[in-house]
Amino acid sequence: xxAKRLILLASAFLMGVTRLAAQDVxxxxxxxxxxxxxxxxxxxxxxxxxLGMGGIGMGIRDTRxxxxxxxxxxxxxxxxxxxxxxxxxSRNMYLKDRNAxxxxxxxxxxxxxxxxxxxxxxxxAFGIMPFSSVGYKFKxxxxxxxxxxxxxxxxxxxxxxxxxxxxxxxxxVNIIKNVSVGASVVYYFGNLTNHSNIAFSGxxxxxxxxxxxxxxxxxxxxxxAQASFPMPMENTVLTVGATxxxxxxxxxxxxxxxxxxxxxxxxxxxxxxxxxxxxxxxKVSAGVALSKLDKWTVGLDFERQDWSKTAFKNTPGVxxxxxxxxxxxxxxxxxxxxxxIRYYYKKMTYRAGFHYDKTYVRLDGKSxxxxxxxxxxxxxxxxxxxxxxxxxxxxxxGSKTGNLVRENYINFIVSLSLHDIWFIKPKFx
Numbered sequence: 001x002x003a004k005r006l007i008l009l010a011s012a013f014l015m016g017v018t019r020l021a022a023q024d025v026x027x028x029x030x031x032x033x034x035x036x037x038x039x040x041x042x043x044x045x046x047x048x049x050x051l052g053m054g055g056i057g058m059g060i061r062d063t064r065x066x067x068x069x070x071x072x073x074x075x076x077x078x079x080x081x082x083x084x085x086x087x088x089x090s091r092n093m094y095l096k097d098r099n100a101x102x103x104x105x106x107x108x109x110x111x112x113x114x115x116x117x118x119x120x121x122x123x124x125a126f127g128i129m130p131f132s133s134v135g136y137k138f139k140x141x142x143x144x145x146x147x148x149x150x151x152x153x154x155x156x157x158x159x160x161x162x163x164x165x166x167x168x169x170x171x172x173v174n175i176i177k178n179v180s181v182g183a184s185v186v187y188y189f190g191n192l193t194n195h196s197n198i199a200f201s202g203x204x205x206x207x208x209x210x211x212x213x214x215x216x217x218x219x220x221x222x223x224x225a226q227a228s229f230p231m232p233m234e235n236t237v238l239t240v241g242a243t244x245x246x247x248x249x250x251x252x253x254x255x256x257x258x259x260x261x262x263x264x265x266x267x268x269x270x271x272x273x274x275x276x277x278x279x280x281x282x283k284v285s286a287g288v289a290l291s292k293l294d295k296w297t298v299g300l301d302f303e304r305q306d307w308s309k310t311a312f313k314n315t316p317g318v319x320x321x322x323x324x325x326x327x328x329x330x331x332x333x334x335x336x337x338x339x340x341i342r343y344y345y346k347k348m349t350y351r352a353g354f355h356y357d358k359t360y361v362r363l364d365g366k367s368x369x370x371x372x373x374x375x376x377x378x379x380x381x382x383x384x385x386x387x388x389x390x391x392x393x394x395x396x397x398g399s400k401t402g403n404l405v406r407e408n409y410i411n412f413i414v415s416l417s418l419h420d421i422w423f424i425k426p427k428f429x
Contacts, residue, residue, distance in 0.1 A: 029091075029106060029108040029130060029133030029134075029135060029163050030091055030106055030133040030134070030135045031091075031093055031104040031105075031106055031135045031136065031137075032093060032095070032135065032136065032397075032407060033095070033136050033138070033405050034359070034361050034368055034397070034398065034405075034407075035133065035134045035135055035136050035160070036134075036136050036138075036158070036160060036194070037312065037320050037361050038307070038310070038312045038322060038360060038361070039131075039132040039134075039164060039192075039278060039280075039312075040132040040133050040134035040135075040162070040163075040164070040192070041132060041133050041134070041135075042131070042132050042325075042359075042360075043110075043129065043130045043131060043132060043133065045068055045069065045129060045131075045166075046068060046069060046111075047065065047066070047067075047068055047085060047087055047110075047111055047389070047413070047415055048087050048110075048376060048389035048390060048391040048413040048414060048415040049062075049064075049065050049351070049376070049378065049389050049391070049415070049417075050067070050068065050069055051353075051374055051376065051391040051393055051413055052331070052333070052351030052352070052353065052374055052375060052376020052377070052389070052390075052391040052392075053297075053299065053329075053331030053332055053333055053351045053352070053353040053374070053376070054301075054329040054330050054331030054352075054353020054354050054355045054374050055069075055301065055327075055329040055331070055353065055355050055374070056069070056287060056289065056299040056300065056301045056329045056330070056331045056353065057069020057070055057073075057241075057287070057299075057301065058070050058226075058240075058241035058242060058243065058285055058286055058287025058288070058289070058299070058301045059226065059238075059239040059240055059241045059287045059288045059289030059299050059301075060073060060239070060241075060289055060291075060297065060299065061073045061076035061226065061228065061237075061239055061289075061291075062076060062297075063076055063077050063078060063081075063385065064378075064385045064387070064417065064419070065083070065085060065387075065389075065417045066083055066085045066113050066114075066115050066125060066127075066417075068111065068113065068127075068129070069243070069285070069301070070182070070224050070226060070241045070242075070243055070285075071125060071170045071171070071172055071182035071183070071184050071222070071224045071243075072172045072180045072181055072182035072224040072225050072226040072241065072243075073172070073180070073182075073226060073241070074115055074123040074124075074125055074171065074172040074180075074182060075121060075122070075123055075172045075173065075174045075180040075182075076180075077115070077117065077123060078419075079117050079120050080117070081116075081117070081385075081419055081420065082114065082115075082116045082419075082420045083114060083115045083116070083417070083418065083419050084113070084114040084115075084416075084417075084418040085111060085112070085113050085114070085127075085415055085416070085417050085418075086111070086112050086415060086416050087109075087110040087111045087112075087389075087413050087414065087415030087416070088107065088108070088109055088110055088413070088414055088415075089107065089108055089109075089110035089411060089412065089413045090105065090106070090107045090411065090412045090413075091105070091106045091107070091108075091409065091411045092104075092105045092106075092409060092410050092411065092412075093105075093407050093408070093409045094407070094408045094409070095405055095406070095407050095408075096400065096405070096406050096408070106135065108130060108133070108163075109128075109129075109130070110129065110130070110413050110415070111127065111128075111129040111415070112127055112128050112129070113125055113126065113127025113128070113129075114126060114127065118171070119173075121173055121174040122171060122172065122173040122174075123171060123172055124169075124170070124171040125168075125169070125170055125171065125184075126168070126169045127167075127168055128165060128166065128167045128168070129165070129166060129168075130163055130164070130165055130166070131163075131164045131165060131166040131188060131190075132163065132164045133162070133163045133164075134160045134161055134162045134163070134192055134193075134194070135160070135161050136158070136159060136160055137157075137158070137159045138156075138157065138158035138159065139155065139156070139157055139158075140155070140156045141153070141154070141155055141156070142154035142155070142156070151200050151205050152200055152201035152205070153200075153201040154198065154199070154200055154201075155198070155199045156196070156197070156198055157195070157196070157197040157198075157199065158194075158195065158196050158197075159195050159197075160192070160193055160194040160195060160211075161193060162190060162191045162192035162193050162214075163190045163191070163192075164188055164189070164190035164192070164216060164250075165188070165189055165190050166186050166187065166188055167186070167187040167189070168184045168185065168186045168187075168222075169184060169185050170182060170183055170184020170185065170222070171183070171184075172224070178227060178228040178229070178230075179225075179226070179227045179228075180225070180226050180227075181223075181224065181225045181226075182223070182224040182225070183221065183222065183223050183224070184221070184222045184224075185219065185220075185221055186219065186220045186221065186222060186245070187217070187218075187219050188216065188217060188218045188219070188220070188248070188250055188280070189215075189216070189217045190215070190216055190217075191213075191214070191215050192212075192213075192214045192215075192216065193211065193212070193213050193214075194211050194212045195209065195210075195211035196209070196210050196211055197209045197210075206260045206261060206262040206267075207260070207261055207262065208258065208259070208260055208269075209258070209259045209260075209261070210256075210257060210258035210259070210269075210270075211256070211257060212254065212255070212256055212257075212274070213253075213254070213255050213257065214252065214253070214254040214255075214278075215252045215253050215254075216250035216251065216252040216254075216278055217250060217251060217252045218248045218249055218250035218251060218252075218278075218280070219248065220245060220246050220247070220248035220280065221245070221246050222243060222244065222245040222246070223243065223244050224241070224242070224243040224244075225241065225242055225243075226239055226240070226241040227239070227240050227241075231290070233292065235292055235293035235294075235295075236290065236291070236292045236293075237290075237291055237292075237293075238288065238289075238290050239288070239289050239290075239291070240286075240287075240288050241286070241287055241288075241289075242284070242285065242286040242287070243283075243284075243285045243286075244282065244283070244284050244285075245282060245283040245284075246282055247279070247280060247281050247282040248279075248280045249277050249278070249279055249280070250277060250278040250279075250280060251277055253273070254273065254274045254275075254276055255271060255272060255273050255274060256270065256271075256272060256274050257270060257271045257272075258270040258271075278312075279310045279311070280310075281305055281306050281307055281309070281310055282305070282306075283303065283304070283305040284303070284304055284305075285301065285302070285303040285304075286301070286302055287299060287300055287301035287302065287329075288300055294335060294338045294339075295334070295335060295338075296332065296333065296334045296335070297332055297333050298331070298332035299330070299331060299332065300328075300329070300330050301327075301328070301329040301330075302326070302327070302328055302329075303325075303326065303327040303329075304324060304325070304326045304327075305324070305325045305326075305360070306324040306325075307322040307323060307324065307325060307360035308321075308322055308323050308324050309322075310322050319363060319364040319365070320361070320362070320363055321362045322360050322361075322362070323358075323360055323361075323362045323367065324358075324360070325357070325358060325359055325360040326357070326358045327355060327356070327357045327358070328355065328356050329353065329354070329355040330353060330354050330355075331351065331352060331353020331354065331374065332351070332352065332353070333349050333350065333351040333376075334349070334350050334351075335347070335348070335349045335350075336348075344380075347380050348377055348378060348379060348380065349377060349378040349387075350376075350377050351374070351375065351376035351377065351378075351391070352373075352374065352375050352376075353373070353374040353375075354372070354373055354374070355370075355371070355372050355374070355395075356369070356370070356371050357369065357370040357371075357372075358370075359397070363402075363404065364402065366401075366402050366404065368397065368398050368404070369397070369398075370395060370396065370397035370398075371395050371396055371397075372393050372394065372395025372396075372409075373393075373394060373395060374391060374392065374393045374394075375391070375392050376389065376390055376391035376392065377389070377390055378390075378417075383419065385417070385419035386417065386418055386419050387416075387417045388414070388415075388416055388417075389413075389414070389415045389416075389417060390412070390413070390414055391412070391413045392410065392411070392412055393409075393410070393411040393412075393413075394409065394410040394411070395408075395409060396408050396409070397409065
């Protein structure tokens with residue numbers, strides 16, 4: 001029964017949905033049937049530079065950009081510099097099961113942050129980025145002849161949208177030579193909606209709309225560390241890094257509602273608050289990177305976040321359970337000659353990477369996994385540390401086996417990294 005219901009939902013999802021008067025799901029940060037579960041589709045908390053290298057960042061220390069993955073890296077910078085990073089993401093999905101296929105494109109802000117020093121060995125950063133996104137549309141038609149004879153044709157709609165964003169403020173300091181630590185406060189906030197509509201063709205029965213509305217908010221903390229070790233090769237350093245984000249609870253207003261309407265007449269069947277909170281489990285990340293000054297970097301990251309004990313409201317007829325999410329990321333970058341004055345392409349930085357992700361979604365005993373390959377580049381602008389960055393992530397999530405949906409995707413992130421010198425005292429007025 002569960003498998004049959006999932007086939008119906010997946011096929012209906014790919015065929016599209018007729019827009020209802022009360023339906024508003026055009027402004028989506030994502031579009032995937034798997035975002036109906038839990039808190040939706042999780043973002044990777046990464047910039048275009050990190051993503052170009054498969055999403056690595058635990059061991060990255062670079063003066064050119066703000067490393068979102070490990071805030072302890074903030075100490076690797078010009079002590080007089082102000083840094084700003086702004087990025088946008090385009091997510092493009094092609095979805096297919098055994099019966100149908102569809103394509104969808106979305107766009108959203110990916111990241112905004114700025115960073116500045118407070119002392120020679122300490123720096124601060126402030127920014128905002130998405131944490132998760134919900135976006136889906138399902139449509140199915142009643143096939144029971146007895147119900148059709150009594151009520152007319154019956155159409156079922158499921159749709160949802162919304163985001164949870166994260167605002168962060170943190171800093172880092174060198175505690176001893178080649179060792180830095182950092183910490184940040186993270187504030188979650190957003191708006192999630194999940195709707196279910198039943199439309200009747202018979203004139204004697206009104207359309208029923210029901211669902212959930214949630215405006216979550218909560219606070220957590222993240223701790224980070226990095227340690228660097230000079231290697232025998234000239235200007236080559238091995239850096240080990242790790243972060244831990246504490247578990248948290250998202251509170252806020254949540255309500256369950258149901259309405260019956262016919263044209264402009266609407267009656268409230270139910271509209272009541274629900275005492276249910278979202279639990280976000282702790283997350284541990286660790287990685288290593290080997291780099292040669294102004295030339296190349298290669299690295300490996302591992303992440304784990306155990307959602308298995310986190311309960312979400314169930315989706316009827318679908319065998320959904322939460323599981324531990326894990327991710328492995330590998331990547332690197334290469335700059336032919338950062339200081340070349342003749343050939344622009346030699347000053348560019350080229351990146352490539354790979355990532356394998358086991359998501360927290362498990363359906364009918366099958367894990368929903370993702371595999372992706374990434375490429376990227378930085379185009380220097382004006383000064384050496386100012387650049388336009390581009391990253392492309394293309395891959396696949398899910399499969400057509402077991403009555404699931406396979407997603408082939410290609411995501412683009414474009415960002416602008418700005419670097420300026422502050423606090424300079426002129427020698428002559």
